[in-house]
Amino acid sequence: MRPLLRPGLLAAVLALAGCAAPSPDGYRGEIAALTAGKTAGVAAALPAPDADTGPLVAELLAQPLDAGAAVRIALLNNPGLRASFATLAISDAERVRAGRAPNPHFALGRFAEGDRLEIERVLSFNVLGLLTLPWRAEWQGRQTELAKLQAAQDVVRLAAETRKAWIRAVAAQQSAGYLRDVRDAAETGAELARRMARVGNWSRLQQAREQAFLADATAQLARAEQARVAARERLTRLLGLWGTQAQYALPERLPDLPAAVVEPTEVEAQALRQRLDVKSAVDESRYVAQSLGYVRATGVINALDLSYTRNTTFDNARGDKEAKRGWEVELPLPLFDWGQAGNARAQGLYLQSVARVQAVAVQARSEAREAYLGWRTAYDLARHYRDEIVPLRRFINDEMVLRYNGMLASVWALLADTRQNVLAVNSALEAQRDFWLADTDLQTTLSGTSPGALPALASSAAAGGEPQGH
């Protein structure tokens, strides 16, 4: 236990109290260092609090928005991230205040009784507050460290969210395009069917069946369009854009799958080593452990006020005055509360923080395994679609054309097969999208923080399915 009173320490405390000042850049530099390599594969800069990010955003929006540009804009522009930095500023202010010595109290009392007037001046000083200043300053500094880690996680999460929203927006846009092709095929079939019925080659039943395909394809397209807009708006919100800025263009297609993937090794170890939430929990636990000493020190004596009093009494009847000077020390008697409750609470906090470290570690390990498996499966699936299913579907479609050529199959059979072909290509796109989403989640999981619930891979029946209804 530290000695409560030592002149040198006191001087240090005063010096510390004088030095503490709010961080000028709101810790953006430190957070940038913490998040380096963790912002969805983009070296993104955090803007100064008063920087005008407009021109840079406008420049990034000038061409079709790629994933990197989207992340950069989000880090410059996202209102939630700005709020997160404001929270950090509040924490920083708390830290600065905690580092200052407590102000002395001055009390002035005026009491009259008949001809007697008494004026009491008390200058009191919270000695314990001053003595515990180093602990409190250090504690608050650590709170700021934790807040910085929190803000850094917000940055990482925002980068990942933005990248995923961009992937979803581009994929939804591409999907809507494919479903438009499906609708076109159905529309062509329905129109041809109408003409067949008009010249008497088909019954109204056969025509109605083709019409029903068109009706169904139109409904699917409407859903796809809505999904496209929803995905894009989600991205727009993350980018913090509005007005004409929100009319940005997206690329026509997702990036190709990587030709070969680099297998991450020791994913669990990597997650434990690099993740900010793990670091945050470990740091917090260490701070809580260190603060136990402070709590023990202040357990019994949790207040110590030193007052200097000067009492002046005026006797108007006698026309004289007298002054009393003196000092008093006020401290609570540890009669009922011997600090056990405070100690127990601190002990509880410590155990809580240790448990949290365990929980975060378990979660990080598990998420690392899950994200890795999800990523690997998504990659294999996407390749399977690209190398097996789509070429097969294309081959089937080519063979259908040959059968159509030989008048062995009708144009409707050909169009129905074309619809299946387009849907298979769409499923391949979804698999590609799922890979990039899983890739983002893996990066976040291994080096950033918990990505939240990892998604299950979407199932798709379109690829192997038979043409329906024909």
Next chain:
Amino acid sequence: MNRRNFFAGAAAGMAATGVSRVALAALPEPAMQAGNATAPPLVPPNGRPYQPVVTLNGWTAPWRMNGGVKEFHLVAEPVVREMAPGFKVNMWGYNGQSPGPTIEVVEGDRVRIFVTNRLPEHTTVHWHGQRLPNGMDGVGGITQPQIPAGKTFVYEFTARRPGTFMYHPHADEMVQMAMGMMGFWVTHPKARHPLIDEVQRDFCFLLNAYDVDPGSMTPRVNTMLDHNIWSWNSRVFPGIDTLNVRHRDKVRIRVGNLTMTNHPIHLHGHEFTVTGTDGGPVPPMARWPEVTTDVAVGQMRQIEFLADEEGDWAIHCHKSHHTMGAMGHDVPTMIGVDHSGLVKKIQKLVPDYMVMGERGMADMGEMPMPLPDNTHPMMAGQGPYGPAEMGGMFTLLKVRREQPPGSYADPGWFRQPAGTQAYEFGGSPPPAASVAAPAQPQAALPSVRKPSGHSGH
């Protein structure tokens, strides 16, 4: 595997089947046929003489005389038959081909036929139309145990009556005939027969039908009537040979039907008479002049005529679907359907798309387009004046003055003498009649309200 060794092994195995040691010792080497060209008539090297037949795209099995008995050896086995150039089908046949070799004997001949089964399942041979001992009739399970895979059985009987016959399995016959197991049998009269004329040309072929999915090689054996390959002797026009004859030859054509539907066989340019059926020669008083004779399922017809008109004369099945190659049976009629504005749309989705059938199906014959592998085109025949727009059960009777007697060589296309061919009218054509369908056929009908609760009909 070496065939010789195989049959040696099969012969050793036969000891257990109870066939006499004499027959065992005498098992003749089976004659095999690799090609699918029409073989020249097999002039009998021994035995009673006769005027041999020509099997269209086929051949006659040689035999061996053994103590006055004509011995043949049929080997039932999987074969690959080229039904038309480039169109090969996995079949089951005899001695390398489907149909198997024609068996030609003479009335009164004692015939011994060794049948070796190299199929994956048991089989029998039924001698369709023959008078024979019941135990030689070849109905599996009824008159004999089936011939197990790998075994050889012997049939022996006397060819008692002259005529036109067939052989085919009577064991799992639905599958085995759908796979092409069949062959022709001709019993020639031993002397001049009052009801059987002497002819200069004697052709024979079997009608058969297969269902071969476009792009595949093996017939679908469960198809009942919806076959897409209609053939004579498992060949389809234009892969089928022509019947080449000398002008004023007397011609006999023998037709047997082993499909599951009847075939009206129609000959152009001549009238013929049906001179024989499965039952034997038709008495002259019962013969009808015909230009088409319907050959019902399981029947034989023997037609005869004097080839006294020069030219290339079509002979075909008159069921018009049967003179087509593989075709889709679910393809709707596209005639008269306006495609304007839609072709580009479809091509956007299917770049190789072309409109077909808008005016009819003649596009198919005129405009060869890529087809699935191993698929015989629907209308592949070409003549000197353009596409014949036919395939399947179709060929030509070629009658020529310059055809040497006994020569079966193809004389090429006939050149019609000047002034004997249809020609284009030189004057102005009459105004075109409108054949367009009314846009709203219902509008022209009187409005009839049905006494029901429905409206809007």
